[in-house]
Amino acid sequence: MESINLPGPSLSTSFKAQPSRQHINSLDGLRGCAFLMVFCYHYGMTAHTEAHWVNYFMLVTTGLWSGVDLFFVLSGFLITGILLDTRDSQNYFRNFYARRALRIFPLFYGVLFLLLALTPLLHLQWRLGHLALFFYASNIAGHIDPSLNDLRPAVDLVHLWSLAVEEQFYLIWPMVVLWVRDRRSLIRVCLGTISFSLLLRCFLLWRFPGAVYEWCYGELPTHCDGLLCGAIVAALIRSVDLTTLIRRSRILFLVSLLGIASLAIHYDGFGYHSPVLTILVYPLLAVMFSCILLRTLQPGTFFSRLGSLGVLRFFGKYSYGMYVYHLLFSLWSALCFHPCSGCSIQGHGAASSTSSLCLV
Numbered sequence: 001m002e003s004i005n006l007p008g009p010s011l012s013t014s015f016k017a018q019p020s021r022q023h024i025n026s027l028d029g030l031r032g033c034a035f036l037m038v039f040c041y042h043y044g045m046t047a048h049t050e051a052h053w054v055n056y057f058m059l060v061t062t063g064l065w066s067g068v069d070l071f072f073v074l075s076g077f078l079i080t081g082i083l084l085d086t087r088d089s090q091n092y093f094r095n096f097y098a099r100r101a102l103r104i105f106p107l108f109y110g111v112l113f114l115l116l117a118l119t120p121l122l123h124l125q126w127r128l129g130h131l132a133l134f135f136y137a138s139n140i141a142g143h144i145d146p147s148l149n150d151l152r153p154a155v156d157l158v159h160l161w162s163l164a165v166e167e168q169f170y171l172i173w174p175m176v177v178l179w180v181r182d183r184r185s186l187i188r189v190c191l192g193t194i195s196f197s198l199l200l201r202c203f204l205l206w207r208f209p210g211a212v213y214e215w216c217y218g219e220l221p222t223h224c225d226g227l228l229c230g231a232i233v234a235a236l237i238r239s240v241d242l243t244t245l246i247r248r249s250r251i252l253f254l255v256s257l258l259g260i261a262s263l264a265i266h267y268d269g270f271g272y273h274s275p276v277l278t279i280l281v282y283p284l285l286a287v288m289f290s291c292i293l294l295r296t297l298q299p300g301t302f303f304s305r306l307g308s309l310g311v312l313r314f315f316g317k318y319s320y321g322m323y324v325y326h327l328l329f330s331l332w333s334a335l336c337f338h339p340c341s342g343c344s345i346q347g348h349g350a351a352s353s354t355s356s357l358c359l360v
Contacts, residue, residue: 026296029307031074032315035323037067042159042327063270066285068162069226073289075166076230083177084238096174107321108163109134111328115155122154133160136167139218159327161218168220169227183235190228190235194283197224201282205275213273229286233293246294246301253291259284 044061086092112133115124129148132141139161142149149158180186201222204212216222236245263277263284264270272278295303306312315322 024297025313026299026304026307027074027293028316029309029312030070030293030296030303030316031319032312032317033307034067034070034074035315035319035326036312037064037070038159038323039326041065041067063264065272066270066281069282069285070289070292071162072166072223072226073230073233073286073293075169076227077234077290077293078230079170079173080177080231080234081238083174084183084234087178092178093174097170100170104163104167104320107324111324115151124151124155125153126151133157136164139164139220143215143218155329156327159323163324165218165220165223166227169224173227173231183239187232187235190232194225194228194286197222198279198283201279205278209275213278216278217272223282225282225286226289229283229290230293233290237294237297242294242298246298249291249294252287256284256288256291260288 041061041064044064083096086095089095116126118124119126127148129141129145130151132138132148138148138157142158142161150156176189177186180189201216204216204222233245259280260270263281267274267277270277270281272281292303295301296307298304307316
């Protein structure tokens with residue numbers, strides 16, 4: 001999850017050929033919105049009570065998992081911008097991966113080693129498959145064996161799937177940006193890959209009906225729409241005036257909004273556990289969030305003002321750390337709850353995760 005540094009001295013005109021150094025406060029707020037969406041989804045969907053207002057809150061939060069797709073759009077945009085602006089520099093790969101490592105690894109691996117240190121206290125049950133965590137492959141391991149999404153009995157790991165997807169993207173994308181020199185060609189590569197991803201989801205749903213929803217949701221080849229739409233925005237704003245892009249994207253924005261609303265109404269909710277939703281919802285979300293991103297970049301728009309709110313900027317500034325920690329100890333109650341086979345708390349994310357706990 002990259003810090004928000006963007007090119008150009010004049011956001012209302014163009015981002016052409018400017019280094020990725022200008023800090024855009026409104027994008028901090030947009031990232032804060034993404035975190036709060038995911039947070040409310042996780043804790044809204046795991047609430048268990050007879051209170052009607054809580055049940056209503058759970059209903060409202062059914063689509064907030066899409067905050068991860070907003071994170072993907074932002075990451076694709078920011079990372080591609082940095083790569084485009086630095087690909088002619090010396091030590092292109094070394095500098096990029098060194099920056100990623102310094103920004104991401106200390107907290108991530110610090111958490112993993114903290115869990116190792118807490119193992120005697122929490123009686124954590126490490127397994128060989130948990131090694132995938134250390135190589136950013138938890139999304140793959142968690143789909144092969146869903147029990148790896150937990151460190152039983154106290155720690156929930158399911159949300160780390162999205163960090164794995166982003167790191168896998170970071171591993172591949174610098175090579176693509178370096179080799180595809182023309183921006184139009186890069187945009188065509190993005191569109192072609194998004195189309196391939198959609199066709200791959202169609203094939204998997206046809207070949208393994210009802211069994212691959214989580215795979216399609218949690219793997220890079222089948223859920224790269226947001227990352228690549230963000231990359232398209234990064235390429236476009238370096239050659240086309242921002243105001244022009246916003247004007248030309250109005251129809252796309254409207255179509256994506258109407259498409260998402262229609263699916264939500266038809267399916268009485270907003271998820272990804274049906275063939276039509278799995279096929280269509282990721283590109284619709286990617287387009288909608290990309291259009292919102294463009295409008296967030298333009299000073300004076302509703303989304304720019306929203307993103308500039310101090311509370312959202314606070315959550316955006318610390319979103320990476322809060323995202324890693326926010327669900328990690330949702331099973332923290334293991335310290336005051338004890339294992340029992342009589343009840344369960346259902347985790348939500350790329351794959352279902354169940355840990356049995358009951359109140360003492």
